[in-house]
Amino acid sequence: MRTLSSFTFISLNGYFKGENEDTSWHRHGDEEGKYSEESLQSQNVLLFGRTTYEMMRHFWPSAMAAQLFPKVAEGMNKTEKIVFSNTLKTADWNNTTLMRGNIVEQMKQLKETPGNDLTILGSGSIVTQFTEAGLIDHYQIMIDPVALGRGETLFSGIQHKLDLKLTSSKIFESSGVILLSYERIKS
Numbered sequence: 001m002r003t004l005s006s007f008t009f010i011s012l013n014g015y016f017k018g019e020n021e022d023t024s025w026h027r028h029g030d031e032e033g034k035y036s037e038e039s040l041q042s043q044n045v046l047l048f049g050r051t052t053y054e055m056m057r058h059f060w061p062s063a064m065a066a067q068l069f070p071k072v073a074e075g076m077n078k079t080e081k082i083v084f085s086n087t088l089k090t091a092d093w094n095n096t097t098l099m100r101g102n103i104v105e106q107m108k109q110l111k112e113t114p115g116n117d118l119t120i121l122g123s124g125s126i127v128t129q130f131t132e133a134g135l136i137d138h139y140q141i142m143i144d145p146v147a148l149g150r151g152e153t154l155f156s157g158i159q160h161k162l163d164l165k166l167t168s169s170k171i172f173e174s175s176g177v178i179l180l181s182y183e184r185i186k187s
Helices: 030-040 050-059 063-068 070-078 103-112 124-132
Strands: 004-010 015-018 045-049 081-084 096-099 118-121 138-143 151-153 164-172 177-184
Touching (some): 004 015, 004 124, 030 070, 045 050, 045 124, 063 070, 103 118, 103 124
Parallel strands (some): 004 118, 004 138, 045 118, 081 096
Antiparallel strands (some): 015 151, 164 177
């Protein structure tokens, strides 16, 4: 059985995106870039909702991404990806599959198939739906040392209590970013 993890960066006050979908406040320096490079070596299938997918597909294939983060850009562009959307017509970013319909049922089935593990990047509405269905096994939360005036919190849409166990932590010294890794406690 495949495992499903979520990777999201948030502000100190819990926002994963600021007003008007803003994520420019996230600090992604050399240390975070090296961590991204290492994470991509796991060959997990990357999962996105439509909004995150569109943001990523515009940035990672760009010359700017190749210049700023060459190894991460290469990994992002070649890695297998799935975008969940009922509104997209096509998924034209290299190695991307478009999935429509009931994503909770699709994820239950996908987790039962053989293959690489799965990681959701950002995609707050997808995280909420999969959290509510008890499908996410691990959460990685990267906390940036910034507080935002407004935004959307990572778990704002969940209806039930989510119990987690801390499995590891990492401090990125130059930026002050902290990465917390949790495992869902199954009841």
